[in-house]
Amino acid sequence: MPDYIYSDDSIVVVSKPAGLLSVPGRGEDKQDCLWRRVQQRFPTARIVHRLDQATSGLLILALSAETHRNLSIQFQQRIPTKRYQAIIAGVPQQDSGRIELPLRCDWDNRPRQIVDSIDGKPAITDWSCIETYQDRSRVHLSPITGRSHQLRVHMQAMGHPIVGDQFYACEPFISASDRLLLHAEHLGVRHPISGEWMDFDSSCPF
Template sequence: MIELLYADDVMVVVSKPADLLSVPGIGEEKKDCLVSRLQMEFPTIRIVHRLDYATSGLLVLALNRGSHRALSIQFQERVPKKRYQALVTGQVGDSKGEINLPIGPDWERRPRMLIDHQQGKPSLTHWECIDKQDNCSRMLLYPHTGRSHQLRVHMLAMGHPILGDVFYTEEAEHSSHERMMLHADQLGLQHPVSGQWMDFNSPCPF
């Protein structure tokens, strides 16, 4: 179920459920998506940024061309503040750190991505470990770049892939979870018209 958190004449903020495309894919079976569902209530809605199919959490969408341009520029200039919560495999040793590793396509296993020191794009993630259990850790993840699968690939490179991730964990680790344990729980940005800073929160469902 899509949760509507904010709406005015120029933008909406929603929390996307896991296992729903942000935009339609290729083929009849991939037409159902966040945008197509929201178009029933907001016919002029435009995507600004995306979450992976398996990721849940906060997204802002524009309702006209001007707000779409203003919001898109914010994301290009990395103005918005984004935070994710994740459950990852194993016990993370340190309490905080950063991962600064370039990411590029895994051409032989698309749509997977990988660390590519030759042709990958610069990618930076800050992280905090806030809880440890017997076989997993709860992480707060702060992406400073927005590469495809960035958090998933960086957690894998750290040796602690995200639980439930069908692309980057072993089958035994993802088949025991009903979803990927990654949720965009905080989003801060400037209103595209007034410029006022706005903070949104979506409680982590796991």
């Protein structure tokens, strides 16, 4: 079940476990998802944004059409702040940086995404190294844009795929973890009714 971080009459903030879909997929076997689980407790809950099935961490849901509209506009305008924690293969030569590589769907290998300087949509990720180990590093990742698989593809393109990534890593880093080591640990957003800035955090589970 999701971990409930905060709720009021307008919003609910939860931390999604890894392996759970954000919304239903195609087929009877893909109907269980975070949104439906939250609706069991908050029947009017509406999804505002998503996380990959393999990613854990913070999501905000709206409890009315009005708050859903407000939050959706905030995300479109890139107002919310998001920070992820990840463990990546190898040790980067720099301590921090910005990745600007346009992305698009790899139509022959969906749902994989690829870098495409011609047809890709702009994608920007800021990153910084927290800690280094012998053959891997712990990093903070802050997506400025919100493209599908953005953090995963950007880390791969940098030469440091996320450990446990079944799509973009290679051995031995795929089997080094039984899950994708990517967690949405911080979310900042304006309350859709009061306008107050609110910060939410979820401890990294790895």
